[in-house]
Amino acid sequence: MSAIDMTTNIESTMNINVMYFASLADEANCQQETVSVQQDTSLTELYEQLSQKHRFSRPQSELRVAVNDYFAKWTDQINDGDSVVFITPVAGG
Amino acid sequence: MSAIDMTTNIESTMNINVMYFASLADEANCQQETVSVQQDTSLTELYEQLSQKHRFSRPQSELRVAVNDYFAKWTDQINDGDSVVFITPVAGG
Amino acid sequence: MTDNVHDHSMSIKRSADEAYLIAERDGFALLDIAIDEYRLKSTLDNDSCGAFVCFEGRVRNHNNAASVDRLTYYGYEDLAINQGRAIIEEAKKRFEITHAIAIHRIGALEIGDVAVWVGVVSAHRYPSFDACRWILDTIKADIPVWKQEYYEDDSSKWLSNNG
Amino acid sequence: MTDNVHDHSMSIKRSADEAYLIAERDGFALLDIAIDEYRLKSTLDNDSCGAFVCFEGRVRNHNNAASVDRLTYYGYEDLAINQGRAIIEEAKKRFEITHAIAIHRIGALEIGDVAVWVGVVSAHRYPSFDACRWILDTIKADIPVWKQEYYEDDSSKWLSNNG
Numbered sequence: 001m002s003a004i005d006m007t008t009n010i011e012s013t014m015n016i017n018v019m020y021f022a023s024l025a026d027e028a029n030c031q032q033e034t035v036s037v038q039q040d041t042s043l044t045e046l047y048e049q050l051s052q053k054h055r056f057s058r059p060q061s062e063l064r065v066a067v068n069d070y071f072a073k074w075t076d077q078i079n080d081g082d083s084v085v086f087i088t089p090v091a092g093g
Numbered sequence: 094m095s096a097i098d099m100t101t102n103i104e105s106t107m108n109i110n111v112m113y114f115a116s117l118a119d120e121a122n123c124q125q126e127t128v129s130v131q132q133d134t135s136l137t138e139l140y141e142q143l144s145q146k147h148r149f150s151r152p153q154s155e156l157r158v159a160v161n162d163y164f165a166k167w168t169d170q171i172n173d174g175d176s177v178v179f180i181t182p183v184a185g186g
Numbered sequence: 187m188t189d190n191v192h193d194h195s196m197s198i199k200r201s202a203d204e205a206y207l208i209a210e211r212d213g214f215a216l217l218d219i220a221i222d223e224y225r226l227k228s229t230l231d232n233d234s235c236g237a238f239v240c241f242e243g244r245v246r247n248h249n250n251a252a253s254v255d256r257l258t259y260y261g262y263e264d265l266a267i268n269q270g271r272a273i274i275e276e277a278k279k280r281f282e283i284t285h286a287i288a289i290h291r292i293g294a295l296e297i298g299d300v301a302v303w304v305g306v307v308s309a310h311r312y313p314s315f316d317a318c319r320w321i322l323d324t325i326k327a328d329i330p331v332w333k334q335e336y337y338e339d340d341s342s343k344w345l346s347n348n349g
Numbered sequence: 350m351t352d353n354v355h356d357h358s359m360s361i362k363r364s365a366d367e368a369y370l371i372a373e374r375d376g377f378a379l380l381d382i383a384i385d386e387y388r389l390k391s392t393l394d395n396d397s398c399g400a401f402v403c404f405e406g407r408v409r410n411h412n413n414a415a416s417v418d419r420l421t422y423y424g425y426e427d428l429a430i431n432q433g434r435a436i437i438e439e440a441k442k443r444f445e446i447t448h449a450i451a452i453h454r455i456g457a458l459e460i461g462d463v464a465v466w467v468g469v470v471s472a473h474r475y476p477s478f479d480a481c482r483w484i485l486d487t488i489k490a491d492i493p494v495w496k497q498e499y500y501e502d503d504s505s506k507w508l509s510n511n512g
Contacts, residue, residue: 019194031195088332091346092331115355116507124357162428185453185488186510236409
């Protein structure tokens with residue numbers, strides 16, 4: 001069972017708001033979505049699941065991740081209600 | 094006889110226009126003067142003579158020299174009608 | 187690919203005045219209209235500062251061999267502001283500077299438009315040069331802004347600062 | 350010491366318009382009124398340039414421990430223009446830049462006034478930073494401009510950039 005699917009046990013899941021930018025927004029074909037994942041899902045697992053769903057072309061190794069509008073480590077825990085953004089290589093300046 | 098004095102033999106002298114800036118203008122108490130010196134007077138000799146006349150406090154070693162509005166070497170020759178400026182340490186910027 | 191998946195990153199949520207206030211207070215903001223350098227510069231006036239250095243990054247008419255028509259910058263505003271604040275704080279620790287401000291523009295830009303502006307003031311000159319360069323490099327490395335170039339044949343591509 | 354021994358070095362022989370034209374053509378001039386940065390900057394606009402770096406040297410309210418009231422810059426205009434032209438030419442050889450312009454102001458300046466302005470444009474960012482700094486350092490080392498600081502007690506002294 002994919003962790004993205006809604007489960008019947010509400011206690012064991014958390015809702016994560018995922019925003020997409022740049023090529024990930026193109027590939028996901030949306031700006032944001034709220035996904036329900038199992039408690040203790042890691043950021044790495046979250047990206048893997050969403051990558052399968054949207055067929056993202058970039059491996060996680062090329063990305064950074066932000067949680068609640070701050071850069072985070074891939075090993076940081078996420079919690080119900082958190083906002084997560086996967087950051088493709090930036091191109092400012 | 095000082096080379097700055099007018100000599101009777103007009104063939105053997107040259108007129109040099111000397112402009113003064115910054116502390117040298119204070120010490121010379123003028124902006125410029127035309128001095129008549131012997132042919133083949135070097136820039137070093139010219140500064141030495143003017144330094145005696147005006148009691149300049151800076152030794153030649155602290156100065157640069159410009160001839161006809163370009164920096165010159167102390168060993169460069171000067172000619173009748175040349176304009177010479179002794180350049181104290183600059184302080185722009 | 188539809189345009190609207192990028193709408194949220196082509197404009198800022200705040201007003202331009204709010205963005206300038208944030209830039210003045212925290213040192214960094216995104217803006218979605220032309221950058222007013224004189225407004226930014228005036229916030230850096232300081233009688234104790236003998237040096238002001240600024241950098242403007244402008245849209246070039248070429249990139250590598252290709253002829254660029256226009257480009258669009260996209261930004262993740264809230265992360266950009268948080269990360270920008272951290273960059274300016276770090277710059278003030280690393281360099282003997284009095285103040286620094288930077289703004290990055292997002293949205294559709296034309297050739298010659300200023301995409302990023304960085305200004306630094308300090309008592310002496312070298313810290314302003316060093317800090318301005320470091321802030322710019324760090325913005326390019328860390329601020330979540332993306333860029334798509336459009337070429338004469340109407341093709342476009344996503345660019346990246348690190349290869 | 351009378352003021353008039355410095356009259357010839359407190360103002361330029363040319364008009365301000367001529368000075369700007371010389372700066373635009375040769376890259377350097379002296380000016381005896383407030384520097385119009387926007388005028389200088391506009392002469393550097395170039396669609397092939399992604400980078401613009403500028404430096405402004407402003408009169409500080411202090412130097413070392415002393416409180417500075419105002420200062421006066423004196424210049425040897427014709428040598429300054431010739432030497433400035435050589436500096437800008439050399440900068441264009443040393444760095445991958447498209448153009449550079451610098452102006453040094455002379456005469457009586459107040460705290461906060463811009464004494465020197467250097468602007469550089471290039472395709473990429475580092476050459477503009479490097480060239481701007483090098484031009485400024487070389488102006489400070491080689492351009493015949495002198496400066497007298499006036500302190501609160503009305504005393505003054507001649508300053509030097511190298512000790």
